[in-house]
Amino acid sequence: MLLSHAFGLITHPxxxxxxxxxxxEHPTRLYVAYVLVLAAIAPVCAYISTAYFGWSVGNDRLIKLTEISALQLSVLTYLAMLVGVFALGYAINxxxxTYGAREEHVPSNGVAMAAYSCTPMFLAGFALLYPQPWFNAAIFLVAAxxxxxxxxxxxxxxxxxEKERAAMYGGALLTVALVIxxxxxxxxVIIWNFGVGPVFTSG
Structure with missing residues (x-):
């Protein structure tokens, strides 16, 4: 089962x-059985925490997003994550x-590398159930x-x-990831200007 790789990459990569x-694995099956599932963790947790739990700012005043706003932003985040993984996989292939990788008949290795490398970032989405900015930033920094x-x-x-080329290849891919x-x-920011930005409410 593809999801078993998530645990294996943490314990014995x-x-x-x-x-x-x-x-x-065919890229489509990999996307459906792995990326679509794990990428949903962060948006779902973010929706629950921002719409129902809320977070405090300074004077302990509870801030929340409206349910519609939280849902819109969660869906957009989910779509951005899916596009980002695909773009990174395309860049890897x-x-x-250029970096001497062996040619494959099935172009699955790039998508596999992108999807499985992002596993810690996917799993870090559970931290969003506790919507404290500094805590979330620390968790996602470690995951990244x-x-x-x-x-x-x-x-x-x-x-x-070769291992020596992996450093240059990885550096190039990290640059691509930052661009994404x-x-x-x-x-x-552009989408927010069309009225899909966050709408806050006091809890």
């Missing part, structure tokens, strides 16, 4: 990457030959660092390249 490489390490660790195994992140932030 090298063996799990080798298993992932041998699977050659696109740059593969571990995701970057997973990608660096998995590139030589899944893409079949900035693009989603800019996209959020």
């Amino acid at each position: 090298d063996q799990e990457w080798a298993s992932i490489r041998n699977e050659h 696109w740059m593969a030959r 660092c571990y995701s970057a390490w997973l990608m660096y660790d998995g590139l030589p195994i899944v893409m079949g390249i 992140l900035v693009s989603t932030r800019v996209g959020s």
